[in-house]
Amino acid sequence: xxxSAVVLGLTAATVLVFTGIGLFAARGRIxxxxxxxxxRDSAGSGTLAATVIASMMGVWILLSPAEAGAAFGGLPAxxxxxxxxAIPLVLFIPVGARIREVMPAGxxxxxxxxxxxxxxxxxxxxxxxxxxxxxxxAAEMTGIAGALALVxxxxxxxxxxxxxxFVLVYTTYGGLLASIVTDTVQTLVILPLLAVGFGGALLSLxxxxxxxxxVVSADPTLLDPTFGPGLQxxxxxxxxxxxxxxxxxxVWQRVYAADGEGALRRGLGxxxxxxxxxxxxxxxxxxxxxxxxxxxxxxxxxxxxxxVAEAFPTWVTLAIVVLAVLLVMSSADTMFNAIASVVxxxxxxxxxxxxxxxLWLGGxxxxxxxxxxxxxxxxxxxxVLQLFLTADLLAAGVFVPFxxxxxxxxxxxxxxxxxxxxxxxxxFAYFPSLRGLVAAVPGVGSLLPAPSFLIAFAGATxxxxxxTVAATVLGGADADLDxxxxxVRALDDPVADGGEEQ
Amino acid sequence: xxxxxIAPLAALGSATFAALAWGSILLVLGVFLAVGWLVLTE
Numbered sequence: 001x002x003x004s005a006v007v008l009g010l011t012a013a014t015v016l017v018f019t020g021i022g023l024f025a026a027r028g029r030i031x032x033x034x035x036x037x038x039x040r041d042s043a044g045s046g047t048l049a050a051t052v053i054a055s056m057m058g059v060w061i062l063l064s065p066a067e068a069g070a071a072f073g074g075l076p077a078x079x080x081x082x083x084x085x086a087i088p089l090v091l092f093i094p095v096g097a098r099i100r101e102v103m104p105a106g107x108x109x110x111x112x113x114x115x116x117x118x119x120x121x122x123x124x125x126x127x128x129x130x131x132x133x134x135x136x137x138a139a140e141m142t143g144i145a146g147a148l149a150l151v152x153x154x155x156x157x158x159x160x161x162x163x164x165x166f167v168l169v170y171t172t173y174g175g176l177l178a179s180i181v182t183d184t185v186q187t188l189v190i191l192p193l194l195a196v197g198f199g200g201a202l203l204s205l206x207x208x209x210x211x212x213x214x215v216v217s218a219d220p221t222l223l224d225p226t227f228g229p230g231l232q233x234x235x236x237x238x239x240x241x242x243x244x245x246x247x248x249x250x251v252w253q254r255v256y257a258a259d260g261e262g263a264l265r266r267g268l269g270x271x272x273x274x275x276x277x278x279x280x281x282x283x284x285x286x287x288x289x290x291x292x293x294x295x296x297x298x299x300x301x302x303x304x305x306x307x308v309a310e311a312f313p314t315w316v317t318l319a320i321v322v323l324a325v326l327l328v329m330s331s332a333d334t335m336f337n338a339i340a341s342v343v344x345x346x347x348x349x350x351x352x353x354x355x356x357x358x359l360w361l362g363g364x365x366x367x368x369x370x371x372x373x374x375x376x377x378x379x380x381x382x383x384v385l386q387l388f389l390t391a392d393l394l395a396a397g398v399f400v401p402f403x404x405x406x407x408x409x410x411x412x413x414x415x416x417x418x419x420x421x422x423x424x425x426x427x428f429a430y431f432p433s434l435r436g437l438v439a440a441v442p443g444v445g446s447l448l449p450a451p452s453f454l455i456a457f458a459g460a461t462x463x464x465x466x467x468t469v470a471a472t473v474l475g476g477a478d479a480d481l482d483x484x485x486x487x488v489r490a491l492d493d494p495v496a497d498g499g500e501e502q
Numbered sequence: 503x504x505x506x507x508i509a510p511l512a513a514l515g516s517a518t519f520a521a522l523a524w525g526s527i528l529l530v531l532g533v534f535l536a537v538g539w540l541v542l543t544e
Contacts, residue, residue, distance in 0.1 A: 044540065044541075044544035045540055045544075046536075046537050046538075046539070046540025046541035046542075046543075046544055047540075047541055047544060049533075049537050049540070050537050050541060053537075075514065184541060187537060188534065188537065188538055188541070191530055191531070191533060191534035191537070192531065192534050194530055195527045195528075195530045195531045195534070198527055199524075199527050202523060202524075202527075208516070208519055208520035208523050208524065209516050209520065211519075211523075212514075212516040212519045212520070213516070216513055220513040221513075223513045223514040223519060224513045224514070225514060266540075270533060270536065270537060270540075273529070273533060274529070274530060274533040276526075276529075277525075277526030277527070277529045277530050278526075278530060280522070280526050281523070281526050281527065281530070284523060
């Protein structure tokens with residue numbers, strides 16, 4: 001086990017360096033709320049790829065794919081995770097171009113929901129997206145605190161406070177710009193660290209032949225790409241990741257940050273290509289943990305770090321600590337700013353003629369509040385997997401009617417809400433951990449079908465999609481998508497800022 | 503008898519597994535170089 005002081009010192013050095021980079025990058029450049037929550041048309045394809053990779057790939061990539069490999073079906077489960085993470089990025093290429101076309105001066109997904117569908121769909125999307133992003137953030141803090149406690153006995157609260165506190169400093173000061181600049185540098189450190197760290201780890205385990213022989217002799221199904229339970233897990237996790245990421249405000253912000261459609265297409269394409277091997281490599285260590293018999297005590301959720309603690313030399317452990325800290329920082333700053341930007345953009349509409357100072361206080365105050373709550377939860381050591389799955393299910397039910405609004409003028413607000421809620425009801429009926437809640441409704445308990453994560457996620461998505469099609473065909477709405485671009489303005493625009501239109 | 507010899511036909515072979523693992527590492531390194539180059543030339 002690495003020394004607690006060394007790991008804490010390394011963590012502190014890492015967060016200090018990146019806090020300095022974030023503060024330096026934003027110095028003198030954040031002159032309005034608009035630049036605080038958007039970095040419109042500023043990122044070329046390399047920067048966009050880097051910031052999307054850093055934002056989406058949190059420390060969860062060292063936890064969840066490994067857990068999937070160890071406990072939910074070996075290789076096909078890991079492949080499902082890997083490919084499922086790439087699909088939303090590929091889908092965001094045309095969807096992102098459409099978002100920029102329909103609402104060129106927009107900031108957030110809730111802004112679109114309100115302008116396109118009205119208050120009902122706005123509330124549904126606000127609830128689901130903020131819940132998902134907050135759970136993501138809390139899971140990141142919990143994951144890194146648990147990981148450092150495992151590899152070096154670092155107390156949970158020290159990790160949570162150190163990382164959350166420093167990320168808060170540069171995010172509160174520099175907003176999205178600081179997040180994008182630090183993300184870019186972090187990705188350029190994360191990718192080689194991941195490759196070298198995992199290469200070293202494979203060699204520490206005796207090379208791929210030894211690794212393969214150990215796993216196959218322990219349980220050949222772990223490396224069977226056609227293993228049924230693994231395929232089923234891979235399929236439902238792909239549905240879960242799709243909905244959740246389409247409602248991820250951090251990605252929406254980066255769609256607007258792209259410097260043109262070419263940069264958007266190349267940046268998202270590169271990110272989609274690299275997340276597959278990243279998650280595959282992480283998942284292999286869950287398979288290794290199962291093959292080595294390290295997860296027999298039911299500790300699959302920390303499978304990756306069990307292998308780290310068991311088999312790796314100290315230098316690999318320390319490289320992985322830096323990797324994990326960078327993964328958390330790059331996702332946490334995105335989520336801090338994403339949640340703050342949703343509310344700040346909405347404040348501009350909800351408050352009567354807010355001035356820049358009010359919006360500043362709202363944006364920065366909310367960043368601090370979100371960060372403190374996430375740090376507190378991270379220090380508790382809760383299991384957040386169930387909450388994560390619940391957040392994913394909510395997104396799976398809502399994202400299809402929401403995105404349909406980008407393409408059709410016939411879908412009404414009530415039609416979108418009913419489609420989303422019907423999808424959610426199907427999901428709830430099959431979702432194993434929400435059945436108790438649903439069964440509490442008198443007369444419903446005996447009618448519930450057998451629980452299944454696959455049917456819950458696929459059902460929520462497909463039923464909401466089918467009803468969206470029906471509502472579009474039957475709907476008599478005549479929404480004017482062209483008018484959205486006139487309604488949603490930049491926050492430093494004279495009209496949006498309460499001034500007179502020029 | 504080696505462990506791979508008693509594995510079911512469906513299990514990934516040792517060479518395929520090695521290609522998957524090292525190929526993934528090389529792909530990550532390749533993307534690192536591509537992103538680095540794009541960022542530096544923006």
